[in-house]
Amino acid sequence: MPTRLRFPLFCSTIGGLIIASLRSIVATPDISRLKIERGAAPQVQGQRSRRRRWGRIVLAVVVVGLGASVALGRFAGKTSVETVTVAQAYPAQNYTLLNATGYVVAQRKAALSSKATGRLEWLGVLEGSRVKKDEVVARLENRDVGASLGQAQANVKVAQANLEQGQAELLDAQANFKRTGDLLDQKFIAAASYDTAQARLNKAKANISGYTAAIAAARANAQAAQVALDQTVIRAPFDGVILTKNANVGDNITPFSSAADSKGAVVTIADMDTLEVEADVSESSLSKIRVDQPAEIQLDAFPELRLAGTVSRTVPTVDRSKATLLVKVRFVDRDPRVLPDMSAKVAFLSKAVPAEDRQPVTAVQPAAIVTRDGKPVVFVADADKVTQVAVTQGRKIGELVEVRGVKPGQKVVLAPDPKLQDGQAVAMAKK
Template sequence: MATPDISRLKIERGAPAQVQGQRFKRRRWIKIAVVVIVIGVGGKVAMGQFGGKASVETVTVAQTYPAQSYTLLNATGYVVAQRKAALSSKATGRLEWLGVLEGSKVKKDEVIARLENRDVSASLGLAQANIKVAQANLEQGQAELLDAQANFKRTAELLNQKFITASAYDTAQARLNKAKANISGYNAGIAAARANAQSAQVALDQTVIRAPFDGVILTKSANVGDNITPFSSAADSKGAVVTIADMDTLEVEADVSESNLSKIRVDQPTEILLDAFPELHLAGTVSRMVPTMDRSKATLLVKVRFIDRDPRVLPDMSAKVAFLSKAVPPEDKQAVTAVQATALATRDGKTVVFVVDGDKVRQVAVTQGRKIGELVELKGVKPGDKLVMSPDAKLHDGAPVNLAKK
């Protein structure tokens, strides 16, 4: 076997030094790049702090009511009418006339609707005619009574003169007694006829639907031509014709948690806010508390009566009730301008705020008022203004700013 020639195999002694040099150069360039980046970022930061726009957070000036400081508890509920009725008729028949629409205002005993009543009206006419018949019978009986009385008087005189027998006298006496008895029967007949007429009148009145109290028509459930059957569920028939509510008895029913019942009492002052009219704040008072708990929700139903009334309040509106520690005085019923206390700053001994105006801030002197919850009453700014929150001591009037993204 031939021996291999290894004379041409050599080790390059200078290679490691060359590789190390290349690595050193690469590391040096990396360090230079890092330094350049750091300097650039630092420059941008420095520009942002000293020569650029400061990044600030803002709060918005709002309108609030001082009554919030009296609030012990808030609850939600709905407006309901304490006096409300679904009107129908005890009679069964076809609706012949309907004189109201939704929203119609009616007075007590005003006719709202009428059922077809010709048959009942005819029965009433017959009963009234029977009264006249009974009265005519009474008049005839009274005439017979007068004749019997006169005949008895003559018979008594003839008996005294012995011109007639005793049996003739007895016959005259019997006739008189019969005439008197007939008068009692005729009077009873008149009473019975009048009772029948009254019954027919009641039946006729039951075909007429009247308002039981002053109120407003909420819903209309039937139309002219519908069959009204209040005491049955016959097909294609209606029960109630209209629903009426007394708007003077509107109140709010609110559910109060069992754990907060210690904060509620009867006659406690409240403030009612309607979701439909957020600017409307109405005074109220706790009228009563239903003496039973709702086991499923662990709440008690509290009924709040309106003290301040507004024609825009309607049944079934959503409402919020603030239970107050005391009644709101007149001066606290108006909304005031307020903002979070963190927006306030002091410059030259004065209380100021910084209003964001475009990309700059405007220093505004304000007058600080009372504290309302977490807000502070301010004068000198208007609702909707955006103020710098927690302004830096270096922030000054006219300084450019950027709004921080939340």
């Protein structure tokens, strides 16, 4: 209700209270008249009673009048004002061409599992653990595969022993063939004996080839057994951070099936050096986006954090249902607090933000600044009064104006009345 309407209503209310008080006092019956007069004493008592009654009337009028005057003075002395909050603004707003929202994602991310099927026997990481490339993350139960590897390695040794035996037979056959040839030259043996020695030599040479092939086959079997054993060990494919743990020790890991009470992936890992923001840009605003364009990234989790970025690439297809294009923005500034799946806002800039414009400045709405005695001032509202504060105006940042002399979070009067004075009592208008 406006002040001009509330003031007469308040006065009428106070007047009604005064009249009601007087009526209640005057209407009080005088019991002294019922007494029997016995000389002069009753007359004196009646006079005293009347004086006390009129004294109470006067006192009530004075008290009510004083209260009304104090209340009227306080009520009439306050001016209703509208206030706004002094904010922090970033000069990068002056370079902003387009704003978009999106989420932080990791370009390189993997769900780790084993190619083999088995029971999870050991898990060496937790959520948030940092791992290096080829570091062992988990291991499946592999005693049967280990036994197969041992058998294959033993077969390799057997094949090598057979080769050594064949080499010995080959040396003996070569020596026998040489002796047989010498004896044949001297006519001491028949030609048939020479042919037998030559056949033996050829057989020994053939056995060497067979033993060599057997060794190769045994080594291949051993390698296959080693691969089967390695498949029960889960290693990190790259340097990264464990995001989620999907299985516990004792769970059955079945990566290629969906058996009941089984798990596919053991952990999920992401390379934090490949974090980027995926933002949806309206199809009508694509002309404002280009590759390698500077951008500024703001995280909803840390509003005060502004990170420099650049447009990495655009997905060459438009979402028909939303008429948007997916734009990927790479982080130029890194911060360990940035995590995958965080909500983010991206400001696409006309140029890179200079170093001097990376920090926030104090700003207010232009309507809060007025001129007093030729100087710009604002009226800071504190409790039920205002204080005039001189400020220095700066550049315009969006819809705000940079100022010096006030602090962020303070309340200032919006569009102050020309009659508003320093120290004047005010009432905050409710929005």
